[in-house]
Amino acid sequence: MEAQKNMPVDHVFVAMFGGLPGKPTGLAMSVLRRAEAFAQAGVSSRILIDAFSLDFDRQIHELKRRERIGHGISVRYMYHDLAGDQVCDEGIDYVSPLGREGWAYASPEGKPNVLIGKFQGQYRHRVTLREDRVLFIDHLNAGTWEIREWYDWSGAVCRIERMGASEKPGIVQYLGRDGNCYLEESRDEATQRVLGWELYPRTERRVLCSDLVEVFRYWMQSFVLTGETKPIIISEYGVRRKALNTLEDENNARVIYTLHNNHFAPPHRYGSAVRPDMADLVKNLRDCRDVVVLTTEQREDIWKQFGWMPSIHVIPHFAPAVSRLGERDPKRVVMVGRFHKIKGQLAAIRAFRRVVDAVPDAKLVFYGRGGEEGEMRRLIASMSLDGSVSIAGFSADAEEVFLGAAMSIVASDYEGFCLSLAESMVAGCVPVSYDIKYGPREMITNGLDGFLVEAGNEAELADALILGLSNKTRMDSMSEKAKRIGEKLNTGRFIREWTAVLERSAGGA
Incomplete structure (x- = not known):
């Protein structure tokens, strides 16, 4: 990554949505990757966690072992600050609280x-x-x-x-x-x-x-922003907006709000109601100095619904360059992500019954974790797919997963960008994706570097997989074209676009 040292600030605060797991995915991974890119450009990120976690210390040590924090990335935990505690030593002995005598x-x-x-x-x-x-x-x-x-x-x-x-x-x-x-x-x-x-x-x-919003404000004012001059705060998902508005006035702060997901409630299409967890931010967008979304399509939808606002910027995630070669299995299909009903693992399993009937040596492997795993296993067994579909569990190395597979599946009900899709393409793993809001249609050119299929259409999903797995020559060509997404989603572009937004905030625009 080509470091740039001309960013207008030397540090930012990041008001996190939820926790920061030791094995990050989704939002946590995108926040950490942005922090890593910022660090290379000379800007440190101070990630603020206000979600209570029994395992906070354990997760921090795991992130340090994985070299995800440090080198310009630090984490501050509201509950430790309020208690006057620090992260405990990694080697601390466990003391059982169970009673002993009697x-x-x-x-x-x-x-x-x-x-x-x-x-x-x-x-x-x-x-x-x-x-x-x-x-x-x-x-x-x-x-x-x-x-x-x-x-x-x-x-x-x-x-x-x-x-x-x-x-x-x-x-x-x-x-x-x-x-x-x-x-x-x-x-x-x-x-x-x-x-x-x-x-x-x-x-x-x-x-x-x-x-809890007032507790957050007290913590920020009493612990985090003391001694700061014109601090810049990036608020993931727009959490704690009311408190941040007050902090802007009290500390001459600047807040940049980010939307990491589709803002529509089911069925997640244009014209649907706004999701309850995003309603406060969306209805107050005009009062926000700067808002970052991940796709042009989402910005256009917001403008159509709520009117044009120059404060809304589009900055897609970047896709880290592939660092090694892999041995690709031409019959292997993978699906990477949280095991949840909105991610579509069950749809992929049902579609793969049709795939195996046409391509008997096809294999589907799931990587991830989550509450849907039991239902996934039951469906695999009931459809007699035990020899063709497997669950590999969580992998911290998505690059290796995609380098070893011919095709990948995105069958979500909705996304904000779908980072795993970008990771698949940059590794040359040809994606088949539901044409959902948001992300796939801005990355995939249908039939050239991947396949877009009608959202929810399991038969079309299966047929696209069959088409790809049955024609290795075409897959090899599509694989090379898919890799070009890295030219569009590169780190240099990402830093330039964030620099422009930070300059607006630092300048008080």
Whole structure:
């Protein structure tokens, strides 16, 4: 990557949507790749996480091992700051929170991840495990569940849910490693609606907040932006907009909002209602100084619906150049991504029954993880595809996956860009994609470097795969053309386009 050192700022803050897993995919991967490109251009990224995670420290160490953070990329965690904690040492010894003297624990039949704890013969604990460590303990007193204690990876209690008469939490407390409560959440027991938050700072009186957005604002103002002059904040998915508006005024800050996904609710087409999780940002777009979307088509749809706005910019992801050669299997098809019903794995399996009937030695391999895996396995078995379709699990090396396959599948209901599609093409793995919003039609020229098929049409999906797998000469030609996407989605272009947006923000435009 050709480093550019003329960007108008030396660091940016990144208000993350959700967490930052140790094995990142999707949004997390795109944020980290952008941070890596920024670092090469001399701009550091300070990623801000405000989503509570029991495993935050563990994920950070995993990211460091994978060299995803460091070298101009740092991560700040709201709950650590509020508690006065730091990321714990990687080699910290696990200390089990289970009782010892007088306690006995045993798993009920068929539930190896559950322990029933008895103290001197009386049932007092119900323990839920993750791997070989305690996830949470439910404490029973006089036949009533009173407390649920959650534990981090080191075995320290970090959150306590205090049950009311309905045996649902009315109070949720967050504890630091010193055992003190630094944040308390009040809930309506019947509806579980959050009523408010109380912060317990070390040097101030308690702070009352009506919602988590106000907690975020307090954290930003008291910990993150202290000493900053005209900070630039990139807000992924437009989260915490109301708090960020206030922070802009209070700190002379500039906020750049990003949309990483289709903003339409089902059926995810033009004219559909706006998704509830994006409604706040979309209805307030005119008040935003700068908004970045990933495709020209999405910008056009927004303009058609809400009117022209010069503040909306298109900056597609970049596709990292392929660093090695691979041995491609001409009958291998892959599908990479989260195992979720919106990603279309079940549709791909059903379509592959038709493929195998026409091309008996065709193979489909899924790479990913997620809650749909069980249903995928059941469908594979019910369609007698065990010898043709397999699930390989998560792979941290998408490049290797695509270099080893002839074709890939995108069968999502919707996307924001579909980074895995770009990765497939740059590796010369010919894609077959549903023609969905957004991304595929801006990357694929149908029949030249991939195939676009009608969204939801499993028969057409299968026929495109059959056409490709049955004609190696044509596939070899399409593979070479697919690689040209790297010329369009290169890092230099990506940095130039982001530089223009940052210059607008730094200049106060």
